[in-house]
Amino acid sequence: MIKFENVTKKYGDLTVVDNLTLEVDKGNLVALIGASGCGKTTTLKMVNRIIEPTSGNIFVNEENILRQDPVQLRRGIGYVIQQIGLFPNMTIAENITVVGKLLSWNKAHSRERAEELLHMVEMDPALYMNRYPNELSGGQQQRIGVLRALATDPEIILMDEPFGALDPITREQLQNEFINLQTRLHKTILFVTHDMDEAIKMADSIVLMRDGKIVQAAAAEEMLRNPADDYVASFIGMDRRLRSPDEVLVEEIMIPDPVTIESSRGLAEAQERMRKRRVDSLMVVDQNGVLVGIITIKDIQRNMAKGSRISDIVNSAPTFVLEGASVREAVYAMSQEGIGYLPVVDDKQRLKGLITRSSLVSVLSDVLWNSPDNGVENPEKEAVEGESR
Amino acid sequence: MTVSLPFGLAVLTGKSIFIQVYDVIANNPQGFLTALGEHVFFLVFIPVMLAILIAVPLGVLATRKPFLERIFLGFVNILQTIPSLALFVLLIVIGFGIGTRPAIIALFLYSLLPILRNTVVGIKGVDPFLKEAALGMGMTGWQRLRMVELPLAFRVIMGGIRTSAVICIGTGTIAAYIGAGGLGQYIVRGLAFYSNGLLLAGAIPATLLALLTDFLLGRFERTVTPRGLRVEAAKNRSKS
Ligand SMILES: Nc1ncnc2c1ncn2[C@@H]1O[C@H](COP(=O)(O)OP(=O)(O)O)[C@@H](O)[C@H]1O
Numbered sequence: 001m002i003k004f005e006n007v008t009k010k011y012g013d014l015t016v017v018d019n020l021t022l023e024v025d026k027g028n029l030v031a032l033i034g035a036s037g038c039g040k041t042t043t044l045k046m047v048n049r050i051i052e053p054t055s056g057n058i059f060v061n062e063e064n065i066l067r068q069d070p071v072q073l074r075r076g077i078g079y080v081i082q083q084i085g086l087f088p089n090m091t092i093a094e095n096i097t098v099v100g101k102l103l104s105w106n107k108a109h110s111r112e113r114a115e116e117l118l119h120m121v122e123m124d125p126a127l128y129m130n131r132y133p134n135e136l137s138g139g140q141q142q143r144i145g146v147l148r149a150l151a152t153d154p155e156i157i158l159m160d161e162p163f164g165a166l167d168p169i170t171r172e173q174l175q176n177e178f179i180n181l182q183t184r185l186h187k188t189i190l191f192v193t194h195d196m197d198e199a200i201k202m203a204d205s206i207v208l209m210r211d212g213k214i215v216q217a218a219a220a221e222e223m224l225r226n227p228a229d230d231y232v233a234s235f236i237g238m239d240r241r242l243r244s245p246d247e248v249l250v251e252e253i254m255i256p257d258p259v260t261i262e263s264s265r266g267l268a269e270a271q272e273r274m275r276k277r278r279v280d281s282l283m284v285v286d287q288n289g290v291l292v293g294i295i296t297i298k299d300i301q302r303n304m305a306k307g308s309r310i311s312d313i314v315n316s317a318p319t320f321v322l323e324g325a326s327v328r329e330a331v332y333a334m335s336q337e338g339i340g341y342l343p344v345v346d347d348k349q350r351l352k353g354l355i356t357r358s359s360l361v362s363v364l365s366d367v368l369w370n371s372p373d374n375g376v377e378n379p380e381k382e383a384v385e386g387e388s389r
Numbered sequence: 390m391t392v393s394l395p396f397g398l399a400v401l402t403g404k405s406i407f408i409q410v411y412d413v414i415a416n417n418p419q420g421f422l423t424a425l426g427e428h429v430f431f432l433v434f435i436p437v438m439l440a441i442l443i444a445v446p447l448g449v450l451a452t453r454k455p456f457l458e459r460i461f462l463g464f465v466n467i468l469q470t471i472p473s474l475a476l477f478v479l480l481i482v483i484g485f486g487i488g489t490r491p492a493i494i495a496l497f498l499y500s501l502l503p504i505l506r507n508t509v510v511g512i513k514g515v516d517p518f519l520k521e522a523a524l525g526m527g528m529t530g531w532q533r534l535r536m537v538e539l540p541l542a543f544r545v546i547m548g549g550i551r552t553s554a555v556i557c558i559g560t561g562t563i564a565a566y567i568g569a570g571g572l573g574q575y576i577v578r579g580l581a582f583y584s585n586g587l588l589l590a591g592a593i594p595a596t597l598l599a600l601l602t603d604f605l606l607g608r609f610e611r612t613v614t615p616r617g618l619r620v621e622a623a624k625n626r627s628k629s
Pocket residue numbers: 011014016034035036037038039040041042043
């Protein structure tokens with residue numbers, strides 16, 4: 001649908017887009033992503049000839065756009081910019097159908113189309129048709145910006161960081177709305193963003209650019225699984241990469257500094273510490289920080305009468321896992337032993353952290369199901385949070 | 390731009406001066422109305438209209454070609470520095486004769502600068518992203534001008550027109566020296582006869598006319614400005 005063939009753009013000696021070849025298939029949303037100044041906007045604007053390439057060819061619908069009348073070309077391509085760019089002297093209805101006006105639509109048709117489009121984003125036409133852009137919030141304005149691009153039902157839409165200037169909540173809303181629209185409309189969309197989360201969320205495939213060149217072009221999942229090189233990996237960010245439980249290390253997901261107690265202490269003190277820290281188990285360590293065992297509230301209650309020291313009752317062969325082990329090993333150990341807690345130690349068996357079932361669940365679902373925004377939220381974090389904090 | 394009414398020449402001698410002015414006008418109301426009509430039509434309306442017809446297109450052209458901007462603005466700036474009486478005389482000397490014609494031409498030339506400058510400033514002041522949006526929507530240069538740039542520059546251009554009108558009202562009084570009629574006739578005669586009553590019968594109405602014109606043009610500007618731009622102006626005002 002859109003095809004770049006060896007497209008280069010130079011400003012004097014500065015090469016901004018460097019021999020770029022890229023194809024956007026019909027009905028796909030392709031996100032151009034990369035650091036600021038890498039040539040995303042320039043690439044986008046060459047499609048509607050706001051910028052002319054220095055060399056190479058661009059095809060839209062198999063036709064070389066450089067041989068087309070730019071004005072006609074642009075009327076057939078939707079265009080949404082970050083700065084929104086609604087015309088302040090025109091009403092919302094006039095703004096939405098401005099391209100229709102250029103194409104000499106009659107008034108009745110324009111009104112109908114504006115109403116229809118406003119309904120699509122659940123804005124009441126009766127309320128908004130005759131308002132002016134500055135009477136709308138930023139989010140509403142960009143909804144209109146998107147509707148303006150859709151008004152003549154073009155096959156292709158160019159969007160340059162369309163949601164970049166909105167606050168995070170509004171951005172999220174508009175992204176979701178737009179995804180809904182796109183599943184209905186199947187437009188062919190070239191979408192510039194510098195936000196990887198947005199790209200992952202919106203795009204059928206992601207094109208990562210650097211210094212005017214494509215570093216990797218792939219579906220989100222493929223890029224997350226197999227970043228082409230270190231630059232891609234670092235751009236994606238470690239926490240967002242899709243990795244199997246074999247690749248994720250225990251130390252990455254453990255709760256550091258769990259609540260501990262020295263084995264020479266008394267049971268009453270252990271009980272008091274549990275109460276104060278609101279946990280129901282303690283990691284027992286010796287004076288060198290070496291893991292001795294685990295003691296639970298039940299152990300204490302059962303043995304309160306018998307002995308007075310932790311060392312008397314603690315089980316001396318605790319299950320643990322090394323900090324360099326994989327999450328798969330940790331899961332295996334926990335299910336084998338039927339335990340909910342797994343201490344993490346270094347090679348000298350010094351206590352480093354703690355893995356709990358719920359920390360595993362939330363971390364693994366992030367890693368496996370790719371919801372990086374959720375972060376490592378652990379409901380039990382409170383209960384076992386470190387002594388040092 | 391200051392309004393050059395020969396105010397300071399009038400020696401105000403108390404209340405009686407207003408009675409003298411009243412007498413002058415009441416004595417020949419028909420003559421006064423004719424002078425006022427001439428002033429408004431020949432010395433303000435015609436020159437300003439001509440200036441709009443010429444300066445707005447030239448201003449638009451100047452925003453399209455930067456080298457033209459320098460040439461046009463340089464030219465009208467020089468015009469503005471020529472003292473008015475000198476310009477009148479110059480026009481007579483180069484063959485425009487005396488009377489209304491050279492006056493209209495001189496006032497037209499003075500009106501060019503404010504309108505041309507404000508047209509350039511107004512259009513250049515349009516948000517570049519709006520120009521880009523207009524381009525991206527597939528507007529031709531002409532459509533962009535008509536649908537976006539001129540509407541958005543309208544208030545600034547109107548500001549230039551108001552300034553020009555006020556300049557014409559003031560400078561127009563001097564045109565009476567070359568026989569162009571208007572309210573300046575009272576001033577010329579008043580100076581010749583040392584009559585404050587006569588002098589002020591020209592100066593006071595000219596001043597009031599200037600104030601009234603500026604006010605009415607301001608009202609006009611506000612009524613024809615689309616609501617979207619008015620609200621913006623209101624918001625900007627409350628912000629600053
Ligand atoms: N008109 C221009 N003249 C010179 N350099 C430009 C021009 N437009 C853009 N550039 C440069 O081209 C590079 C890419 O710009 P752009 O495509 O806007 O980047 P992005 O959208 O990826 O942030 C930048 O380094 C920018 O400074």
